[in-house]
Amino acid sequence: MPMPPSTSPPLTSAQTQLRQLVADFTTAEVDPRVRRMEAHPDRVERDLAVLMGAQGWFGVTIPTELGGMGAGHLAKTLMLHQVAQSSAATAALLQASQLPVSMIMHFGSERQKRQLLPPVAAGEQLLSIAVTEKDSGGHVLGMQTTARRDGRDWIIEGSKRYIGNSHLAHLHCVIARTAPADQAGSRALSAFLIEHDRPGLTVKRHRPALGLHGFSFGRLTFNNVRVPARNMIGEEGDGKDIAYSSSILYGRPNLAAVSLGVHQAIVHLTAAYLRSTPRYGATLADLDVLHDRLGRMRGRLTAARDLAYEAVHRLDHGLACDERLINSKYLSHQWAVQSGQDAMDMHGARALEMSYPLQRYWRDVQCTYAPAGTGEVQRKRLAAYALGKRTTEWSRKLAPKTSLFRAPRTP
Missing domain, CATH: 2.40.110.10 (Butyryl-CoA Dehydrogenase, subunit A, domain 2)
Known part of the structure; x- marks a missing residue:
């Protein structure tokens, strides 16, 4: 589903091409497997890990000199956002591989980086x-x-x-x-x-x-x-320090991107349902009372996307952005859950059908709350900023330690 014009950073041609590549991959490889994954929840999906590894996506933030894509955090967010629209489980598989990459890149020895990161980038080691x-x-x-x-x-x-x-x-x-x-x-x-x-x-x-x-x-x-x-x-x-920095710099934006993808799928499905469902001689899309709820859903989605993209854009440029990353994780989940409840209400009994994807979206988005800190944890950190308490700014502190980040510049 196309998104409205954004106030977040414009995408480069390489980033636009990457997003399209990921979209094509999800159509060809992810969508056909979703039904099987839902039918057999007791099984771990292994095929998609191999296929995404072959694409080099586990190395999206690994520098090119270590075999990675060197594409940065905005590219990673694009990938997770796109994949999660088809399958949050697949996006979770991809995002979970990134936090340990952060640990090795930011704190590992040169020997550990050169020994471990190239196999990860090549999809040979998870x-x-x-x-x-x-x-x-x-x-x-x-x-x-x-x-x-x-x-x-x-x-x-x-x-x-x-x-x-x-x-x-x-x-x-x-x-x-x-x-x-x-x-x-x-x-x-x-x-x-x-x-x-x-x-x-x-x-x-x-x-x-x-x-x-x-x-x-x-x-x-x-x-x-x-x-x-x-x-x-x-x-x-x-x-x-290793756990906290990895959670803030990778965990928060990763989970924000997964929530964002599910959120977009919810809005797209709901709009399609309203347009196609007859009611009172017209369709549900003609009822003003539903316009209000759908409009709120779209507004949340647009705000979540702009917040997430701006935060990782700053991260890629070595600018202080911990507060933005924390807020993005917090609000992306909260807004997706609110839109999910609106969608459940507007769908009525249809939302309860196991063969209909809305119930899967609703279940999946619950799973982005606790990882990388619950809402209470995020609000505690945000309150510290409001009170002017000193806190480690990991996005600034670690920027000079890895070639992933561009040279810092004045905002």
Whole structure:
């Protein structure tokens, strides 16, 4: 569905071509698989991971000198926005692979970057990020998974939950506690690279969730898992910074883009339904009372798109934009849910049919709330900005550390 004129940054010819390439891919490869994914929610979709990997899309933000596309965050947002219109589960698969890329690019050693990122860019290796735990949720410093020294190695014990691509990843980027919180505070956590076939690592059986059928976000358990010291990302104590920066710079905009794609699908489907459904000698599209609700849906969609695109445009240019990224994630989800409820109401009983896509959109968009921080977490961060509290501006701090970002400039 075409979008209205935008106040967000104009797209380059390369970005426009990329969007069309992704649209063609979703028509040819994603749309035919959606019915199967919905019919078998107990299965993990593997084919699309292979196909998207072959396109090089997992390396969209990886620099060209490391085999990636070097296309930046706006290009990534375009891709996720487009894919999510067809399948939020497929977009979730693509976006979940990006957070561990951030960890390695921003904090990894030169050896780790050159060893790990080219296979990711080539679609030969898929990554996951493992931070969340059952009893700590978004409270990163409350995690219980531990890493203790044993000679030159580290021994990992504990479990992680809601891990995107848990059943597909070849390598897990795991945050674990390396010191008691009362002793090290925010320096109590560290990050490790753990291969999927390390002895003691178990990936629990896939269990389908409310939405995103076909997407794997499951449980990992670590029972005396031994990893060498060279598998640490960054320095000991960097874990909190690694987790927070990845969540803000990649997680928030990624989830905003997925919400945006589902939102656009909801508005498009609803407009088509109103135009095609006869009522009172005309169609539902001729009723003023429904114009009001559809207009509000369109307004939310346009605002969400402009907010998301402007935020990642600034990110690509090394400009401070943490607040915009946080706000985009928060409002993109909230607005999509509001439009989803409007759509459910206007469709009446038709919305409840399992063969009709609206119920899938409604279920899928619920799944963009908790990852990368719930609405409460986002509002807490936004309140800190309103109160003038000092906070790390990751978009500014990490801009000089990677060739992904262009040279900073004055806004």
